[in-house]
Amino acid sequence: MRTVTGLWRWRRNPLRRGTDLIEAWVALAAVALLAVAVPAVGWFGGRAVDASMRQTIGRQHEQRHRTTAVVVRGSADHHVRAFDAESAREHDLGRRVIANWRAADGSTHTGTISAPLREPHPGDTFPIWADHRGRPVKGPMSTETAHLHAVLAGFGIAVLAAGLVECARRLVVRHLVRRRYERLDEAWAEAGPDWGRTGAGS
Structure with missing residues (x-):
């Protein structure tokens, strides 16, 4: 205004x-x-x-699939916590266990992964995300986070x-x-020498 x-x-x-x-x-x-x-x-x-x-989320869903891991036995690693940059908060990753899971092509994989279980026991199951090679990966970004x-x-x-x-x-x-x-300097340069003189128009 x-x-x-x-x-x-x-x-x-x-x-x-x-x-x-x-x-x-x-x-x-x-x-x-x-x-x-x-x-x-x-x-x-x-x-x-x-x-x-949204395109990134679509690609992530195409390249990753959800599968079920079965606990074989516990691991010597301790309780794990990590910061998730995609959701901007700390996640409880649970305990490290040795587990089996199936890839999208039906092949079986075994490895040490984090189980979201307080007290994992052999035979317990939990969901994980894996890529096309069967390697554990983070789940796709959520729509809310995007x-x-x-x-x-x-x-x-x-x-x-x-x-x-x-x-x-x-x-x-x-x-x-x-x-x-x-412009002020130019005007002063013109008027300055005659400033105050009689008959100089000032």
Whole structure:
């Protein structure tokens, strides 16, 4: 509102300089971009990231399959906890056990993996995710996690766009101020030598 008021005040002000009007229009354009363009850029950016994340989830579901592991015996490893970057929180991975499981092609695999069981015993079963080679992998990213990443990305893009608009405005204003001082120096150079002299028009 102050920008619009300032622009209206400069319309017919006899002291108005050309750079004053330009600065007011630049400020008005920056306000319009911050109010309309920046949110739109953030929204479209978030949508693009969301679509990309959904494609990633689709590929993960194609490359990974859920199977059942059977505990053979316990492992000497201790209780395991790990930080999951995809969900941004710590997960309890349970205890390490030696287990058997089947791959998508029907082949049987044996290895040491983390069982989400408090006290695993031989014969206990639990679900795991495996790749096309039968190697244990993390499960596909959830839709909720993908959406959260998209929202954060959209917000970050909007903040970046707002910063670019503000930087552009400041650069223009800086150039205008420099131009004003240059014109003031030029005017002073012309009037300065005759300042205060009788009959010099001052």
